[in-house]
Amino acid sequence: MDSPQPSEESRDDSSKSKSLSPRPGLRASDADRERAAAVLQEATADGRISPDELEQRLEVVYSAGSRSELDAVVEDLQPVQWARRTPSVGKDTGVLSDFVRKGRWTVGDSYRGTAVVGSGVIDLREAEFTGPETTIHVSSWIGTVYIVVPDDVEVHVEGTGVLGGFKQDRVNTGYSARHRVHVTGLAVCGTVSVVHQLTPALERRLLKRRRKGIAD
Numbered sequence: 001m002d003s004p005q006p007s008e009e010s011r012d013d014s015s016k017s018k019s020l021s022p023r024p025g026l027r028a029s030d031a032d033r034e035r036a037a038a039v040l041q042e043a044t045a046d047g048r049i050s051p052d053e054l055e056q057r058l059e060v061v062y063s064a065g066s067r068s069e070l071d072a073v074v075e076d077l078q079p080v081q082w083a084r085r086t087p088s089v090g091k092d093t094g095v096l097s098d099f100v101r102k103g104r105w106t107v108g109d110s111y112r113g114t115a116v117v118g119s120g121v122i123d124l125r126e127a128e129f130t131g132p133e134t135t136i137h138v139s140s141w142i143g144t145v146y147i148v149v150p151d152d153v154e155v156h157v158e159g160t161g162v163l164g165g166f167k168q169d170r171v172n173t174g175y176s177a178r179h180r181v182h183v184t185g186l187a188v189c190g191t192v193s194v195v196h197q198l199t200p201a202l203e204r205r206l207l208k209r210r211r212k213g214i215a216d
Contacts, residue, residue: 140190
């Protein structure tokens, strides 16, 4: 005996049900898409993403069917939580000696480092920032100052050199930076180097100095 065939009406209902099956997660509304677009536009205005990237992300936003898709587009653009503390120090100076600012410390809008016939290290890799931008003023007179920056920081170097100069190990790569560091100042018969990593020899020297300081 032949089994009964589904009616034309039931087949139509089944296909409609499949075509109307929602994507996983909560459905996105027009208001959700506009909020995500606003986040992208703000990130473009403050330089975290480029206009080309804005256009690409907006295409995804306006075609998104779920909130989870929208969250993925703006996940890396959420507001940064800045340190709500007083800066640890505003300046360091080394005259016929070295200075080192390293480890966990709080950096304000500006910081000044001066090395006169000596050297200095300004290490920002573990530092906490109080705002989106910091200006580092450096004066190097017959000396060398290293400014060590983390990978997620955008750096602009504008110092002046007299028989010396300012240099950096690599230019900005165009990623969305969480912080901007402006390096300025004067190098007279000296060098100011912006690097992402200290040489092993200098790291050992700093570690030896730190241990000596603890022992003293």
